[in-house]
Amino acid sequence: ATAADQLGPDLQPVVVAEAGPAEVVRAARAFNAMQQRIAGYLNERMQxxxxxxxxxxTPxxxxxLRVDLMDDMPDADKFRQDLEAMRSLVHEGVNYAKTLQGSDEKVRRLDLDALLRSIVNDYADTGSPVTLDGAAGQPIGTxxxxxxxxxxxxxxxxxxYGQRADVHLRLQAGHCYIDVCDAGPGIPEEQLAAVLQPFYRVEASRNRDTxxxxxxxxxxxxxxxxLGGTLRLHNRPEGGLRASLQLPASS
Incomplete structure (x- = not known):
């Protein structure tokens, strides 16, 4: 049961000891084999x-390059826009595949308050309306x-999509909560879970120009x-969307 709970989204197997009574050995052996098969299938798909x-x-x-050499070609700008959209999609596809394949980054103690201040200050330096409220008050493992x-x-x-980003941070009951709120139109309630799935877009409810x-x-x-956390989306009563990230305060 512990091994099943520890099997995360990156599907890195947690090997169960194949020892004990015959029934336990058989169940453990089958569980380990199942983990390996699932990890293999997912890895193949991601590759x-x-x-x-x-x-x-490359193509x-x-x-x-060919479009750039054809300045007199009708609708050249539209071709460039389509190619840029394709390039962006390919780039994000590679990043998503890498994300699902897991990371070798190690968990370490982190000053979350300093990290958030650094991120918000970087946006503020470029003139982006990003604010920070609250503090964790202690390091976390992540x-x-x-x-x-x-x-x-x-x-x-x-x-x-929402013109601004207001970041709220708090530590409560052994968990760290980070909310990112905007002032946009929000998302229809029935699609809040769907937008967390790959390639799902809700342009009609957000911004048709983006x-x-x-x-x-x-x-x-x-x-x-x-990271052992959760990400959920909520429409704010006063308008806009709230993305709520919950993380364990320790590793």
């Missing part, structure tokens, strides 16, 4: 996704690069799970 996404980059680059990427995706999403691959929130969701 295919990464390979296709990587190989598409897209060639097509872009993977810093993964957490920074989650927060970057959530803040970018808030700025892109694109996106539909992978930013999916990557943040997978990374949150890999």
């Amino acid at each position: 295919i996704l990464a390979a296709i996404s990587h190989d598409l980059q 897209i680059t060639r097509m872009r 993977r810093p690069h993964a957490l920074r990427r989650i927060l970057g995706n959530l803040i970018d999403n808030a700025l892109k 694109g996106g691959s539909g992978l930013g929130l999916a990557i943040a969701h997978q990374l949150a799970l890999s």
Whole structure:
């Protein structure tokens, strides 16, 4: 039961000791084999996704160069926009595949307050309306690069669709809560869970003038799970969307 609970989204197997009575040995052996098969299937799928996404980059680059050489071609700008959208989608596809394949980054103690101040200050330096409220007041055990990427995706999403990003931090009952709120139109209630899935986009409910691959929130969701946390979306009563990240305060 412990091994099953510890089998995270990256599907790194936790080998169960194959010892004890015959029935226990048989169950443990079957469980270990099942873990290996599932991990193998997922790894194969992710390698295919990464390979296709990587190989598409070369022809897209060639097509872009050819379009640039044809300045007198009708609708050249539209071709460039389509190729840029394809390039962005391929790039996000590679990143998503890497996320699902897991990370070798080690868990370490982190000053969460300092990390959030650094991230918010970086956005403020570029003139982006990002604010920070609250504090954890103590270090937590986590993977810093993964957490920074989650927060970057959530803040970018808030700025892109909601004009601003207000970050709220608190420590409560052994968990760390980070909320990223925006002032946008929100998302229909019935689609709040669906937008965390890959390639799902809700342009009609957000901003028709902005694109996106539909992978930013999916990557943040997978990374949150890999940190032993959760990511949930809520529409705020006063308007806008709240992305709530919950993480364990210790490793």
